[in-house]
Amino acid sequence: MTQWIDIGQLEDIPRLGSRVVESVHGDIAIFRTKEDKVFALRDKCPHKGGALSQGIVHGERVTCPLHNWVISLLDGEAQGFDSGCTPAYPVKLENNRVYLSLEQERKTG
Amino acid sequence: MKQKLVVVGNGMAGMRTVEELLKIASDKYDITVFGSEPHGNYNRIMLSPLLSGEKSLNDIMINDLEWYSTNNITLHAGYEKRVVKVDRRSKVVYAADGTEAVYDRLLLATGSNPFIIPVPGKDLGGVIAFRDISDVDTMLSAAKSKQHAIVIGGGLLGLEAANGLLKQGMDVTVVHNLEVLMNRQLDTVSAQYLQKALEERGMKFRMSANTSCLEGDEHGQVKSIKFDTGETLPADIVVMAAGIRPNTELAQTIGLYCERGIVVNDTLQTYDPCIYAVGECVQHRGELFGLVAPIWDQAKVCANHLAGFGIGIYKQKDVSTKLKVTGIDLFSAGNFLGDNDSEQIVFQDPSRGIYKKLVLKDDRIIGSVLYGDTVEGSWYFNLMREKTSVADFRDALIFGQHFVGDAGHQGQNAIVDMPDDAEVCGCNGICKGDIVKAITENKLFTLDDVRSATKASASCGSCSGLVEQILTATVGGNYSESPSEKPMCACTKYSHDSVRASITENGLKSFHEVAAFLEWDSGDGCHVCRPAINYYLVCAWPTEKVDDPRSRFINERVHANIQKDNTYSVIPRMWGGVTTPSELRAIADAADKYHVPCVKVTGGQRIDLLGVKKEDLPHIWKDLNNAGMVSGHAYGKALRTVKTCVGSEYCRFGTQDSTGMGIKLEKMTWGSWTPAKVKMAVSGCPRNCAEATIKDFGVVAVDSGWELYVAGNGGIKVRACDYLCKVTTEEEVLEYAGAFMQMYREQGRHNERSAPWVERVGLSYIKSEIVENPEQRKAFHARFLESQKYAQVDPWAERASHEVEKQEFIPLTQVG
Numbered sequence A: 001m002t003q004w005i006d007i008g009q010l011e012d013i014p015r016l017g018s019r020v021v022e023s024v025h026g027d028i029a030i031f032r033t034k035e036d037k038v039f040a041l042r043d044k045c046p047h048k049g050g051a052l053s054q055g056i057v058h059g060e061r062v063t064c065p066l067h068n069w070v071i072s073l074l075d076g077e078a079q080g081f082d083s084g085c086t087p088a089y090p091v092k093l094e095n096n097r098v099y100l101s102l103e104q105e106r107k108t109g
Numbered sequence B: 001m002k003q004k005l006v007v008v009g010n011g012m013a014g015m016r017t018v019e020e021l022l023k024i025a026s027d028k029y030d031i032t033v034f035g036s037e038p039h040g041n042y043n044r045i046m047l048s049p050l051l052s053g054e055k056s057l058n059d060i061m062i063n064d065l066e067w068y069s070t071n072n073i074t075l076h077a078g079y080e081k082r083v084v085k086v087d088r089r090s091k092v093v094y095a096a097d098g099t100e101a102v103y104d105r106l107l108l109a110t111g112s113n114p115f116i117i118p119v120p121g122k123d124l125g126g127v128i129a130f131r132d133i134s135d136v137d138t139m140l141s142a143a144k145s146k147q148h149a150i151v152i153g154g155g156l157l158g159l160e161a162a163n164g165l166l167k168q169g170m171d172v173t174v175v176h177n178l179e180v181l182m183n184r185q186l187d188t189v190s191a192q193y194l195q196k197a198l199e200e201r202g203m204k205f206r207m208s209a210n211t212s213c214l215e216g217d218e219h220g221q222v223k224s225i226k227f228d229t230g231e232t233l234p235a236d237i238v239v240m241a242a243g244i245r246p247n248t249e250l251a252q253t254i255g256l257y258c259e260r261g262i263v264v265n266d267t268l269q270t271y272d273p274c275i276y277a278v279g280e281c282v283q284h285r286g287e288l289f290g291l292v293a294p295i296w297d298q299a300k301v302c303a304n305h306l307a308g309f310g311i312g313i314y315k316q317k318d319v320s321t322k323l324k325v326t327g328i329d330l331f332s333a334g335n336f337l338g339d340n341d342s343e344q345i346v347f348q349d350p351s352r353g354i355y356k357k358l359v360l361k362d363d364r365i366i367g368s369v370l371y372g373d374t375v376e377g378s379w380y381f382n383l384m385r386e387k388t389s390v391a392d393f394r395d396a397l398i399f400g401q402h403f404v405g406d407a408g409h410q411g412q413n414a415i416v417d418m419p420d421d422a423e424v425c426g427c428n429g430i431c432k433g434d435i436v437k438a439i440t441e442n443k444l445f446t447l448d449d450v451r452s453a454t455k456a457s458a459s460c461g462s463c464s465g466l467v468e469q470i471l472t473a474t475v476g477g478n479y480s481e482s483p484s485e486k487p488m489c490a491c492t493k494y495s496h497d498s499v500r501a502s503i504t505e506n507g508l509k510s511f512h513e514v515a516a517f518l519e520w521d522s523g524d525g526c527h528v529c530r531p532a533i534n535y536y537l538v539c540a541w542p543t544e545k546v547d548d549p550r551s552r553f554i555n556e557r558v559h560a561n562i563q564k565d566n567t568y569s570v571i572p573r574m575w576g577g578v579t580t581p582s583e584l585r586a587i588a589d590a591a592d593k594y595h596v597p598c599v600k601v602t603g604g605q606r607i608d609l610l611g612v613k614k615e616d617l618p619h620i621w622k623d624l625n626n627a628g629m630v631s632g633h634a635y636g637k638a639l640r641t642v643k644t645c646v647g648s649e650y651c652r653f654g655t656q657d658s659t660g661m662g663i664k665l666e667k668m669t670w671g672s673w674t675p676a677k678v679k680m681a682v683s684g685c686p687r688n689c690a691e692a693t694i695k696d697f698g699v700v701a702v703d704s705g706w707e708l709y710v711a712g713n714g715g716i717k718v719r720a721c722d723y724l725c726k727v728t729t730e731e732e733v734l735e736y737a738g739a740f741m742q743m744y745r746e747q748g749r750h751n752e753r754s755a756p757w758v759e760r761v762g763l764s765y766i767k768s769e770i771v772e773n774p775e776q777r778k779a780f781h782a783r784f785l786e787s788q789k790y791a792q793v794d795p796w797a798e799r800a801s802h803e804v805e806k807q808e809f810i811p812l813t814q815v816g
Helices: B012-024 B044-052 B065-070 B133-145 B156-167 B188-200 B249-253 B292-306 B377-385 B391-397 B432-442 B447-454 B464-475 B496-505 B511-517 B529-540 B554-558 B581-593 B614-626 B658-669 B730-747 B754-761 B763-770 B774-791 B795-800
Strands: A005-009 A017-023 A026-032 A038-042 A056-058 A061-063 A070-072 A091-094 A097-100 B003-008 B029-035 B061-063 B073-077 B083-087 B092-095 B100-102 B105-108 B112-114 B127-129 B148-152 B171-175 B204-206 B211-216 B222-227 B232-234 B237-240 B244-246 B262-264 B275-277 B282-284 B320-325 B328-334 B343-349 B354-361 B364-371 B423-425 B568-570 B598-601 B607-612 B639-644 B678-683 B697-702 B705-710 B722-727
Touching: A026 A097, A038 A091, A056 B529, B003 B012, B003 B100, B012 B029, B012 B061, B012 B292, B044 B133, B044 B156, B065 B073, B083 B249, B105 B292, B127 B133, B133 B148, B133 B156, B133 B237, B148 B156, B148 B232, B156 B171, B156 B188, B156 B237, B188 B204, B188 B328, B188 B354, B188 B364, B222 B237, B262 B275, B275 B292, B328 B377, B364 B377, B377 B464, B391 B763, B423 B464, B432 B447, B432 B464, B447 B464, B496 B511, B496 B529, B511 B529, B568 B614, B581 B607, B581 B614, B607 B614, B614 B795, B639 B658, B658 B678, B658 B697, B658 B730, B658 B774, B678 B730, B697 B730, B705 B730, B722 B730, B722 B763, B730 B754, B730 B763, B730 B774, B754 B763, B763 B774
Parallel strands: B003 B029, B003 B105, B029 B073, B105 B275, B127 B237, B148 B171, B148 B237, B171 B204, B262 B282, B639 B678, B678 B697
Antiparallel strands: A005 A097, A017 A026, A026 A038, A056 A061, A061 A070, A091 A097, B083 B092, B092 B100, B112 B244, B211 B222, B222 B232, B320 B328, B328 B364, B343 B354, B354 B364, B568 B607, B598 B607, B697 B705, B705 B722
């Protein structure tokens, strides 16, 4: 059984933006796209550890603020010719509330 | 139900179109490809290195057979699979062996045929073209057992073939019907340099020679070539490389309208709306195509229409050819021959083997040929593309960018001589060998590809010219690049300037309005276009709330500079570099209270508090605000500092109050957003202790007034300022500064500092607007002051009071 943790309501996260949830695994960045989809990634770029929550969100991707790596919000994979992966966490939206699970979806590749 | 797309022609143009199509609509079609060669799709440009033995067949494959099966593409390859008939009414394609395929859309990419000179003997054995892998195989086997090779045609292709055969050990003579080699790219002098260099390698030439016939032996094999002068040369193999003709055979058979090529419209559609055509077989607005860059553009547009998006039309662009013939550097672009209305600047150094010619018209470059030293090629091409007036630096133009105020790249300019382990990109530590490897392994063709694959030139960009040269040298042949209008980013085909014009003309007020109006390829853009457009909106509509924090880079969003460990730096403004004991005390207290690990004096005469945690930012700002300090904007594309020397108040040499002048300038300009960072300085005498002549706007006091300088910077490429003019009063300094700022704000491109901007538009233009036209100057200045009314709000105070962007600084929650 997946353990879902209520972390707040959708409006707490700016559209095309991100908020940080502090956890035992370290910071987790919660993203909200233009279409109001939510995603959760470990707040650490696979390149040099930049805080992805501080990046520019576009489509279902985020650009790391440190060196412009583009990371997929779906699975944390670096896009283009860069390779690396940051863990993604299951997250769901129900009745406008955002739920996060700390079961890691993927290990760092 | 998927539709069916049939592609006739398995070459570079056709497969590039398919690749573009798969990128944007991978599920729309079942795709079937017919090709008359028994291979996957290979890089035809690389036939020369294949012939010379520098590359293997594997090296030049772009799409191997596995690629077709991975992408569910049915490939019919081989001579018997050549398409011979198309029934346009029932939409069926037939191959020679009877293979059929039904289509909804048909794409013709039949390429071109070599032009075979109609001389007696042209059908003899051993007379071949230089067009595909089988031609190369024929040449290679001839080289093993035979001696004499004749290449007819002294153009690019012919010389490459000749070079390959020479390297394979044959005795090679090039026959050319004109006096000038590569006459499509070179003028007489550069062609002579080239011929001499090739002769030194052992290549022979018969110039202005006309072939009267080819003579064969009793087995029908060619044995000699005879000229109209009566001279005869032995020939074991004859390569016809006298040009190409669009292959329109199939199109004509099936009744499509053709002239020299298959005629297509701006969406690459033929006269049959279900049939598209791309590449060397097409004729678009009267022109034919043979270079990669325009064909890539066609592929993109065609794919978009095949995908049913219907966006984009194909527009022809200026093309430069950078040639790499047998280790010799050549560059040619535009109208390199000139005419009665143009002038030429020529540089010639025969012992170093260097020749440069620039053709100018009305002080603008319209063409150029470079031989031996092509490092400035991309710079000249840029000046040509931007139609930049070179009036201000004509005297140094021919010597290159170094001589017009650019410190360059360690003086490196010949990539041929660079060892593989020489570092090209100093920001990312990328060596020449890495770049070459990435280009060959990933089959890269453009500077952008190389940038994303290797990161070379992706940071500061100062090595772009070198990277471009390596690309040219590696891709070889007819690599060409540079559309006339550089798109802003991969999301659009529009340039910065046209996007910007569209914003003001059409009253667009948000990124999404811009993206919708200009048909952006991606929904919400990328990290390149979003901040750029946000800036253009802020600049165009100063009185309205158009600024979108989500389109701002983190530093400008949280008004602090992100550091490598995700902490931030805080730099309060110190007007003109002047501070007080109480301000210093407040800074010291803040540093203690928030455990700031590093306190540093900056180059811009203020104090940097490094290592502040994000959640502490509003609190430390509040403390600094309480002591009367505001944001120093040390993080933004904005006015940074106004550096000053102490001036006449204390200095025994000072002629004017430079500190006071600096404070006034900073009070006027702080808070404004600009295309890139702006730094100013005021020096109190010509000793220039404030280093005002390497600033975006510099002021140097003299006894009789103030000298104004613009467009300098330290940084990536040190550039000393240009002298703008001299004024007498402080009010004038302020007016000129405000006018210059506003002109730069309105006309500079996002991320373009004032130095490259002024180099692009020309100092004379700046002078004509700001110095020679008082009304224009006053108008710029007035617009600047108007926008400053709304811009001069301390962003720290707004946030310290927790009213703006509150959520930015606190975690959402804590779990686990």
